[in-house]
Amino acid sequence: MIDLKRTIKLPAENDHAKENEDGSVEVRLLNKNQTITLKRIPSIKCQYCGAETLPVLVGVLELKGKACTIGAYCTECEHTNQISTKDYTDPDTEWTVKKADGRPRCFFKDPIIKISEKFCSIYNEALYAEYLKLRDICGVGYRKALEFLIKDYCIYLHPERKQAIIRDDLGKCIAENIDNPTIKEVASRAAWLGNDESHYEKRWTNKNFRDLDHIITLLCDAIEQDEKIKSLLAEMPDQKKK
Numbered sequence: 001m002i003d004l005k006r007t008i009k010l011p012a013e014n015d016h017a018k019e020n021e022d023g024s025v026e027v028r029l030l031n032k033n034q035t036i037t038l039k040r041i042p043s044i045k046c047q048y049c050g051a052e053t054l055p056v057l058v059g060v061l062e063l064k065g066k067a068c069t070i071g072a073y074c075t076e077c078e079h080t081n082q083i084s085t086k087d088y089t090d091p092d093t094e095w096t097v098k099k100a101d102g103r104p105r106c107f108f109k110d111p112i113i114k115i116s117e118k119f120c121s122i123y124n125e126a127l128y129a130e131y132l133k134l135r136d137i138c139g140v141g142y143r144k145a146l147e148f149l150i151k152d153y154c155i156y157l158h159p160e161r162k163q164a165i166i167r168d169d170l171g172k173c174i175a176e177n178i179d180n181p182t183i184k185e186v187a188s189r190a191a192w193l194g195n196d197e198s199h200y201e202k203r204w205t206n207k208n209f210r211d212l213d214h215i216i217t218l219l220c221d222a223i224e225q226d227e228k229i230k231s232l233l234a235e236m237p238d239q240k241k242k
């Protein structure tokens with residue numbers, strides 16, 4: 001379930017912020033395959049518990065020009081604060097702190113963001129709908145997010161088949177474009193449950209959008225694993241086969 005206190009859902013370990021040797025921090029934008037460098041992260045007075053702490057960065061929420069708002073949670077009480085500046089490139093810039101808007105967000109990792117930014121943003125809309133207790137809407141939202149994830153993943157694997165992938169239904173896309181048996185099986189379960197969320201008749205009567213969300217998370221994990229293994233094998237090719 002969504003942890004309402006923290007308002008941030010991390011499906012895996014947090015790897016979207018990295019500290020450089022000079023103390024600046026590289027942060028990847030939420031739902032965008034783009035990184036910015038913050039000269040420094042200010043210490044803040046937490047708007048919930050009043051503690052003066054160095055916040056733990058959880059991601060950039062918005063960015064217009066050089067202005068940005070970042071979500072950061074307090075290490076004392078674990079509530080999320082929003083810290084904002086008009087110019088993140090200026091080391092002497094002023095930061096303002098306020099309570100976060102309470103909207104839950106899921107931070108995805110690199111292979112998933114690279115494969116489908118659209119999936120990440122639709123998923124977060126569905127998550128917000130769930131938070132607002134819009135149960136039927138969020139199910140359809142997770143279903144739509146899933147469709148973008150699977151189709152964009154298939155296009156990522158087979159860019160030359162893009163037009164067919166866009167046109168075909170999900171089941172056909174999965175059967176014809178995904179070779180990894182684990183990913184194929186998980187994706188097909190997700191597609192079955194997804195149909196239940198968007199159609200009049202429900203086939204898997206003991207499952208609901210929470211199960212769909214769970215399978216989407218498993219699918220993201222499986223794709224991440226597969227991509228990691230592929231890069232390892234590319235880095236360390238079998239010498240005997242040379």
Ligand SMILES: [Zn+2]
Nearest residue numbers: 046049074077
């Ligand atoms: Zn606090």
